[in-house]
Amino acid sequence: MTRPASVYYYATCLVDLLYPRAGLAGMQLLRAAGIDVVLPRDQTCCGQPAFNSGYRDEALAVARAQLDAFPGDAPIVVPSGSCAGMIKHHWPELFASQPDARRAQAVAERVYELTEFLVDVLDVRLEDLGEPLQVAIHSSCSARREMGVADRIERLVGQLEGVEVLVQQRAAECCGFGGTFAVKQGDVSGAMVKDKTDALRATGAARVISQDCGCLMNIGGAFEFQGDGPRTQHIAEFLWERTGGRVS
Amino acid sequence: MNQTDAFHRRIDEALHNAQLRQNFRSALTGIMARRAEQFPDETQLQALRDQARAVRANALVRQPELLERLEAKLTENGIQVHWAEGPDEANAIIHGILERAGAKTVVKGKSMVSEETGLNHYLEHHGIEVIESDLGEYIIQLAEEPPSHIVAPAIHKNRREVAELFQRFHPEIPYTEDIDQLTQSARVVLRDRFANADAGISGVNFAVAETGTLCLVENEGNGRLSTTAPRVHVAITGIEKVVERLSDVPPLLEILTKSATGQPITTYFNMISRPRQPGELDGPEAVHLVLLDNGRSRIRVDDELLDTLRCIRCGACINHCPVYVQLGGHAYGTVYPGPIGIALEPQRIGIHKVGTLTSACTLCGACGEVCPVRIPLPKLINRLRAEAVDGLRAGTAVRGHGSMRKPAEAGVWLLWRWLYTAPSRYRLFTRLATRLRWMTPPWLGAWTRYRCAPRPAQRTLHELAREEGFRNE
Amino acid sequence: MSDSRERILARLRANRPIEVPTPTVYAKPLGWDREHCIASFMQRMQAVRGEVHRIARDAWVDWLAGELPARGIHHLLAGNGDVGDRLASALPASIRLSRYDHPIEQWKPALFNDIDAAITHARAGLAESGSIVLWPDANEPRLMSLAPPIHIALLDSHKLHENFAAMIAAEHWANGMPTNALLISGPSKTADIEQTLAYGIHGPKQLITLLLD
Incomplete structure (x- = not known):
């Protein structure tokens, strides 16, 4: 698509409450690239937690409550692969045969994951001001498979001259978060995040970055629990920190 | 013992068997690499999957x-x-x-x-x-x-x-x-x-x-x-x-x-x-x-679940499943383990008997990505989760429909719905959560057995964005 | 029993899923010439420890007469056709030639235990996968390519097809299938222990294809 003058920003409930700095960094990156960013006040959650737990009526009700928040046709940018995937791919399914199915479809079609938008639509140029740093990237499963945008984060980080990317073993393997999976199958999830943190730690990277705060909450929480591990950070916050807003 | 407790007991056994897990990790790592070598050309792979899917879909119709x-x-x-x-x-x-x-x-x-x-x-x-x-x-x-x-x-x-x-x-x-x-x-x-x-x-x-x-x-x-x-x-x-x-x-x-x-x-x-x-x-x-x-003819009644029957039993979904690699096949307790088992067995045997299998999935999509006949496994597993907890008496043809619905869990989702369908209530909730973040319990069940608990930030994104001069209306 | 048939079919007929288009017939033309086909066949077959020897059309009898004793093969099984006839007069005396000329029930233990190698025709070959194609028949029964530890197959190099799809189309297989048709790609193997490949489990331990020009 052509470069829009303004975009809506979909905070996601997780970012709003737990990782607002990451969310803000995403907005600042967009603004630095010359985009007017609107954060609609009446957004809450895409409905994914209930949808993935089998509670489709509840998911539908919450998803429906988002429809009025994004009038017009400006793109909707989401700093999360899984929330973007929920809206883009599952809303049409969730709203199927509902009276507002077409509205939901129209919103779905306007959704971009943040790194996807930065690369595909804005084709941003990043200037790296930071010290040399080794990072490992963990792409979320939703960004990788549902949205098909796992390479965007790599391309963005690839623009940073001082940053070296170290590749973890089994990069495509899920970190074990899976929303309510982490609670319903807590021990399996714990085993999975153990393997994931081992693989990430083994890279020797000083920092782990991802497009999804769900993965970061899981991986970062595990590193903290283990008392040893690299810092985890959302890609938006990382890029904002490295570029100080030198984005074009 | 109910099916969920029995499942957790088998899971516990598997997770504590280091040798078993090592055997699976090493075997599956090799199989995945060998499969990938067979499909050097992505376009050809996708065309072949299309053909295989079409053949199987036609045969089922x-x-x-x-x-x-x-x-x-x-x-x-x-x-x-x-x-x-x-x-x-x-x-x-x-x-x-x-x-x-x-x-x-x-x-x-x-x-x-x-x-x-x-x-x-x-x-x-x-x-x-x-x-x-x-x-x-x-x-x-x-x-x-x-x-x-x-x-x-x-x-x-x-x-x-x-x-x-x-x-x-x-x-x-x-x-x-x-x-x-x-x-x-x-x-x-x-x-x-x-x-x-x-x-x-x-x-x-x-x-x-x-x-x-x-x-x-x-x-x-x-x-x-x-x-x-x-x-x-x-x-x-x-x-x-x-x-x-x-x-x-x-x-x-x-x-x-x-x-x-x-x-x-x-x-x-x-x-x-x-x-x-x-x-x-x-x-x-x-x-x-x-x-x-x-049970197969019954599965075929549903236009979405029908896709389960396209399976040609290659096991690729199993080999690529990040849950299966941790547990191995016996933990599932059914003839077919892994993603295809999670999709097939609750339909074949009934949700009231093995519906708990649907919890053993992060919906990561690795299975659906490799399935040679494009069975949308994550979608089917998610659908079966909905079948399991659906409150409607008049259900679908899936055996054991609604049999895993628990009032307490359903109540939590009703509360969630109440909170998240009204932006004003949601704002009040996030405001309370951020202001009272010191009250966040450090212990969150299974989560904190392996990780530290997340804490609400001091301010929500909405607040930060307003401070930074973003439009928030 | 017939009740079950009727019930199953009735349930299936009662529901007609959304129509899907009939798939096109799969074809995967590779555009390979004969030499390319031969090279691929040999490479693929050798990759799974199948032996391939490219020799002149009429040289196989002499090749075997020299090679079998060298490999310690003492007891060779041939079918009832021309292959056995030609070998009968050409093999050195040290090699016993048996013919598969009576029903299996009469000599099963001998077939499973006494034969070192069996020789059959291959009806065709597949270049892409490195497979030989057999239609066992009364002259060359099914167990010949299966029970003895070594299977020797004679394949006319002009009978190589690019792949399975091309072969069944060119030879109109759908018009009539034999009792048994086989694609064989290498000696028998298993990876059931630690996913580690081991050759020679239940079928032949060696597959030797003589590719005849």
């Missing part, structure tokens, strides 16, 4: 007609066709065939459908000796265990464990942990069995309606021996295995072997269309096919 054509053609070819609603009937049919043939010993090729019916136990109970002849199946038959993988049944055992089994059951053979020597031992032990068995039992990979042909895919030759050396051959298969045309087979074969074991083709592709004909000097004098429904 036209299933009744194709089954009748298959039956007519097989009958014309001299192969006797039997139909079974469920396991008991299938077992009784097979026992009847063996009894009439005076068969006392049976060599069996690999068949997951016979695992569904518990055929070995049934026959042994009726005084017929059954020898599993696939090396992996033979190993677990000695160990008295079910398969832990649909393609590699003994994948959970390492060479030392196999060596110990052989030592126990064949003390005449010198102990060895060398895989080549273990393989040779199995050859020697099983050779007499093939030569002397009265009947052979096998599964079927594809049944071709057009020509009345049963196709078997294998590497060892045990499938060929089981279907060639004895006087009688009984094949058992699910009714979904029928395909329309012989020309449908090459794409299925190619994507099956590449997806399953990372082989461009298996050693043997065995196409059986007739029993021994006059003048022919070997091959079974009688060939039977048992077509088993066992």
Whole structure:
């Protein structure tokens, strides 16, 4: 698509409450690239937690409550692969045969994951001001498979001259978060995040970055629990920190 | 014990078995790499998946007609066709065939459908000796265990464990942990069995309606021996295995072997269309096919869930599942483990019996990405989660619909809905959560057994954005 | 039993899923010439430890007469056709030639235990997958390519097809299938212990293809 003058920003409930700095960094990156960013006040959650737990009526009700928040046709940018995937791919399914199915479809079609938008639509140029740093990237499963945008984060980080990317073993393997999976199958999830943190730690990277705060909450929480591990950070916050807003 | 507690107990056992987990991790890492090597060209892979999906989808839509054509053609070819609603009937049919043939010993090729019916136990109970002849199946038959993988049944055992089994059951053979020597031992032990068995039992990979042909895919030759050396051959298969045309087979074969074991083709592709004909000097004098429904026709009623039946049993979804690699197949407690098991078994057996399997999935999508017939496994698993907790009495055709709905859990989601459908309530909630963040419990059940608890930030994004001058209206 | 048939079919007929288009017939034309086909066949077959020897059309009898004793093969099984006839007069006296000329029931233990190698024709070959194609018949029964530890196959190099799809189309297989048709790609193998490949489990330990020009 052509470069829009303004975009809506979909905070996601997780970012709003737990990782607002990451969310803000995403907005600042967009603004630095010359985009007017609107954060609609009446957004809450895409409905994914209930949808993935089998509670489709509840998911539908919450998803429906988002429809009025994004009038017009400006793109909707989401700093999360899984929330973007929920809206883009599952809303049409969730709203199927509902009276507002077409509205939901129209919103779905306007959704971009943040790194996807930065690369595909804005084709941003990043200037790296930071010290040399080794990072490992963990792409979320939703960004990788549902949205098909796992390479965007790599391309963005690839623009940073001082940053070296170290590749973890089994990069495509899920970190074990899976929303309510982490609670319903807590021990399996714990085993999975153990393997994931081992693989990430083994890279020797000083920092782990991802497009999804769900993965970061899981991986970062595990590193903290283990008392040893690299810092985890959302890609938006990382890029904002490295570029100080030198984005074009 | 209810199904969820039982599942958690099996999971607990698996997670505490370091050797088992190491065996799976190492085996699956190799299989995934070998599969990837077979598909160097992404475009060709996707085209082949499209073709395989189309062939299977077509066969399912036209299933009744194709089954009748298959039956007519097989009958014309001299192969006797039997139909079974469920396991008991299938077992009784097979026992009847063996009894009439005076068969006392049976060599069996690999068949997951016979695992569904518990055929070995049934026959042994009726005084017929059954020898599993696939090396992996033979190993677990000695160990008295079910398969832990649909393609590699003994994948959970390492060479030392196999060596110990052989030592126990064949003390005449010198102990060895060398895989080549273990393989040779199995050859020697099983050779007499093939030569002397009265009947052979096998599964079927594809049944071709057009020509009345049963196709078997294998590497060892045990499938060929089981279907060639004895006087009688009984094949058992699910009714979904029928395909329309012989020309449908090459794409299925190619994507099956590449997806399953990372082989461009298996050693043997065995196409059986007739029993021994006059003048022919070997091959079974009688060939039977048992077509088993066992819940399949019910699955086909639903236009979405129908996709489950496209499966060609390659096991790629299992090999790529990040949950399966932690647990292995036995933890699932069903004949089919892994993603295809999670999708298939609750439909086949009922949500009230095994619906809890649907929790063993992060919806990461790795399974759906590799499925050679494009079964949307994450979508199906998610659908079954909805089936499990749906509060509507008038449900769908899925057995055990709504049987896992718990008032407390449903109440939590109702509360969530109440909070998140009204932005004003949501704002109040986030405001409270951020201001009272010091009250966040440091202990959050299973989460904090492995991780520190997340804490709300001091300010929400909405607040920060306003401070930074963003429009928030 | 017939009740089950009727019930199953009735349930299936009662529901007609959304129609899907009939899939096109799969073809995967590779555009390979004969030499390319031969090279691929040999490479693929050798990759799974299948032996391939490219020799002149009429040289196979002499090749075997020299090679079999060298490999310690003492007892060779041939079918009832021309292959056995030609070998009968050409093999050295040290090699016993048996013919598969009576039903298996009369000599099963001998077939499984006494034969070192069996020789058959291959009806065709597949270049892409490195497979030989057999239609066993009264002259060359099914167990010949299966029970003895070594299987020797004679394949006319002009009978190589690019792949399975091309072969069944060119030879109109759908018009009539034999009792048994086989694609064989290498000697028998298994990976059931630790996913480690081991050759020679239940079928032949060696597959020797003589590719005849």
